[in-house]
Amino acid sequence: MSLNGLVTSPSGTHAAIRRHDWSWVGAVSDAPRAIAEVERLDPSPRWAVWSASDLRPLLDLGTAPRRVWDCAEVHRLRRGGVDASVQTLWCDRSGLPVSDAPVAPRSDLFDFEENADRAEPESLTTPAGYLRGDALDGSWQTQGLPNDTTRLLTWAHALLEVAEHQQAALAREQGQGSGSASRALATAASESAAALLCLELERAGLPVDRERLVELITNSAGPRPTSLEEELASRAERDAVVLRHLPGRESTDLRNPAQVRALLLAAGIEVRDTRKWTLESFREAHPVVPALLAWRTRERIATTYGWRWLDAHVGPDDRLRGRWAASDGAAGRMTAENGLHNLPAALRPAVRAAAGHRFVRADLGQIEPRVLAAVSGDRALAQATAFPDLYAPVASRLGVDRSVAKVAVLAAMYGQRSGTAGEALAGLRRAYPVAMALLEDAAERGARGEPVRTFGGRLVRTARPGEEGAIVAPPVAAGRGRFARNAVIQGSAAELFKAWAATIRATTGDLGAEIVLCLHDEVLVHVPVEAASECAARVDAALADAARRWLGSEDVRFVADVSVIERWSEAKA
DNA sequence: CGGTGAACGTA
DNA sequence: CGTACGTTCACCGA
Structure with missing residues (x-):
C-alpha cells in the first residue's frame, strides 16, 4: 500500500x-x-x-x-x-x-x-x-x-x-503481538476512513422536519418566547405543574437537588438522591413524584433541545449539524455534538428524510457478544453467533431461560456484581472458557493499571501515564477493571462499526446516498427514494464484507436489521 | 471566572 | 443498576 x-x-x-x-x-x-x-x-x-x-x-x-x-x-x-x-x-x-x-x-x-x-x-x-x-x-x-x-x-x-x-x-x-500486521493496517485504514466520514457528516447534517420539530418543542417547552419575560414565564409555568402538589413550598427550586430532596421530604418521601432511577419506585407514593419526573423530561427538552438549540444547530436547509470525532472516546468510539448522539426519542419523529428521499436505517444486532466471540476466538461462542438470536443457543447450552442467559452474558461483559447473574456466570465460564478468560484477563490488567488493546490494536490506557502498574486503592482498581473489561468489547465493536460504515460509504455513494448519522451500532443513510431498496441491500452486504476483512475469517456471524423508512421514529425498537 | 458534581439524554 | 459519551444547571472557591 x-x-x-x-x-x-x-x-x-x-x-x-x-x-x-x-x-x-x-x-x-x-x-x-x-x-x-x-x-x-x-x-x-x-x-x-x-x-x-x-x-x-x-x-x-x-x-x-x-x-x-x-x-x-x-x-x-x-x-x-x-x-x-x-x-x-x-x-x-x-x-x-x-x-x-x-x-x-x-x-x-x-x-x-x-x-x-x-x-x-x-x-x-x-x-x-x-x-x-x-x-x-x-x-x-x-x-x-x-x-x-x-x-x-x-x-x-x-x-x-x-x-x-x-x-x-x-x-x-x-x-x-497476537494481532496480525494486516489487521493493524486494516484498522488504520478504516479508522482513517471514519475520520473522513466525520467531515462528511459535519457537512451533510441530519435532515429534520422543522414543522414537526417546532411542534414537539412547543409541547415540552411552550411556545417560542419573544422576550426574556416570556421565557421566564414559560419556565414558571412548567414549575407550577409540579409545585401545586405541595402548597406552601412554591419557592422550591426544582433545579436544585437539595431543595428537591427537601420538597420530597415534605411529601413524606425520604431519598438519598433525587435521581430518576431512585424516584421511579416512589411513583405511587405521592402525585408529586410522577409530576416531577414528567417535569424533568420537559425540562430536558426545554433547556437542551429547545428553541435555542433549534436556532443554533438546525440550519436554514433544515439540517441538524454538529462536530464529529472519529475516536474521541477512551475506547475509540465516535462522538458527536449538539445532540446528534443523545437526541431524546421523543424528538425522533422530527428526523425525516428530505423530499424525494428515504432513510436506510440499519443497526447491528447483539453486537457485543458477537464481538466477544470474534476477539476471543472462543469456538463455542462463535458457533452460537450462527443463530439470529445468539442468546437462544447460549441458554440451551447453559440449561437456563433465555432471559437469564442474556443477563449473564451482559453481566460478564460489563463486570456487573449485583443482581442474580452469579450462578449463570459460573455456567458461562464452563461453556465459554476462552471468551470468559479474555474478559477476566482484561479486568485484571485494568485493575493493575495496565493498558489493554482492542482487537484492531487500539491502545486503551487504564491509568494516567507514569501510573502503570501502580498499586491503587481497591475501589479504584475495581472501577478500572470494569472499564478495561468493557473497553476491549466496546472499542472492538466500534472498530467493526467503523469498518462497516466505511464500506457503506464506499459502496453506496454512486446511488447518491450519504451517511447522515452514526450512533455506535446504528447508521442512517439518506438516499433518493428510487435507490432506497438497492441501498438497503448494499448496506446489508457491506456488513458481511466489512466483518470478513475486520476479522480475517467468516467464523463469526454478524447480523444487521435494515429497513427503509421516512422518519427515524419508524424504526422498530 | 473556571472547575466539579448532579442529573439525564443516547448507545 | 454495568460501561461510554455530551449538555445543562447549581454550587464552590478563587
Whole structure:
C-alpha cells in the first residue's frame, strides 16, 4: 500500500502532494486534477494527511480522495489517549522526547525569547530535530506563498515521512503481538476512513422536519418566547405543574437537588438522591413524584433541545449539524455534538428524510457478544453467533431461560456484581472458557493499571501515564477493571462499526446516498427514494464484507436489521 | 471566572 | 443498576 502525502495551507488556498518519485504543489483549486492524475497512474493510492480536517478545502470543491491515512487517528490508535498534535507525531517518528519540543508560537511577546533551539529560516526543523514552532500553526509554510511553494512541499515531505514511519511501525508492532500486521493496517485504514466520514457528516447534517420539530418543542417547552419575560414565564409555568402538589413550598427550586430532596421530604418521601432511577419506585407514593419526573423530561427538552438549540444547530436547509470525532472516546468510539448522539426519542419523529428521499436505517444486532466471540476466538461462542438470536443457543447450552442467559452474558461483559447473574456466570465460564478468560484477563490488567488493546490494536490506557502498574486503592482498581473489561468489547465493536460504515460509504455513494448519522451500532443513510431498496441491500452486504476483512475469517456471524423508512421514529425498537 | 458534581439524554 | 459519551444547571472557591 503506497502512501502519498497531501497537505493544504492553513488558509486553504494551496495544496501539495508528495510521493517518492513525484511531487506537486499549487493552488488548491488545481488539486483535484493533480489527485485524479495520481489516481490514474496508481490504482489504489492512499492519501496521507496530518488530519482529515486538512481535506476541508478539497471537500469545499466537491472532491475528496477515496482512501486516506489519517496520521492523527493512527497515532491515537497506536499510543492511546488524545494527544495527536503534529509535533507529537513528529517526535514519535524521530524518536525525540515530546516534553522538550517547541510549541506553536502564541501572539504574545514572550515567544521571541522562548526557544534557544532556533531553526535556520529555511529549515523546517530545529537543530535538535524538532519541528519549528512557527510551522505548527502553519505560518512558516505560508510565508512566501503564493510565489514560493517550496516550504509547503517540504511540509508534505515531512508528513510522508511520518505516515511511512507509522505504517512500518504498525506492521512491526502488531506482527509481534497476537494481532496480525494486516489487521493493524486494516484498522488504520478504516479508522482513517471514519475520520473522513466525520467531515462528511459535519457537512451533510441530519435532515429534520422543522414543522414537526417546532411542534414537539412547543409541547415540552411552550411556545417560542419573544422576550426574556416570556421565557421566564414559560419556565414558571412548567414549575407550577409540579409545585401545586405541595402548597406552601412554591419557592422550591426544582433545579436544585437539595431543595428537591427537601420538597420530597415534605411529601413524606425520604431519598438519598433525587435521581430518576431512585424516584421511579416512589411513583405511587405521592402525585408529586410522577409530576416531577414528567417535569424533568420537559425540562430536558426545554433547556437542551429547545428553541435555542433549534436556532443554533438546525440550519436554514433544515439540517441538524454538529462536530464529529472519529475516536474521541477512551475506547475509540465516535462522538458527536449538539445532540446528534443523545437526541431524546421523543424528538425522533422530527428526523425525516428530505423530499424525494428515504432513510436506510440499519443497526447491528447483539453486537457485543458477537464481538466477544470474534476477539476471543472462543469456538463455542462463535458457533452460537450462527443463530439470529445468539442468546437462544447460549441458554440451551447453559440449561437456563433465555432471559437469564442474556443477563449473564451482559453481566460478564460489563463486570456487573449485583443482581442474580452469579450462578449463570459460573455456567458461562464452563461453556465459554476462552471468551470468559479474555474478559477476566482484561479486568485484571485494568485493575493493575495496565493498558489493554482492542482487537484492531487500539491502545486503551487504564491509568494516567507514569501510573502503570501502580498499586491503587481497591475501589479504584475495581472501577478500572470494569472499564478495561468493557473497553476491549466496546472499542472492538466500534472498530467493526467503523469498518462497516466505511464500506457503506464506499459502496453506496454512486446511488447518491450519504451517511447522515452514526450512533455506535446504528447508521442512517439518506438516499433518493428510487435507490432506497438497492441501498438497503448494499448496506446489508457491506456488513458481511466489512466483518470478513475486520476479522480475517467468516467464523463469526454478524447480523444487521435494515429497513427503509421516512422518519427515524419508524424504526422498530 | 473556571472547575466539579448532579442529573439525564443516547448507545 | 454495568460501561461510554455530551449538555445543562447549581454550587464552590478563587
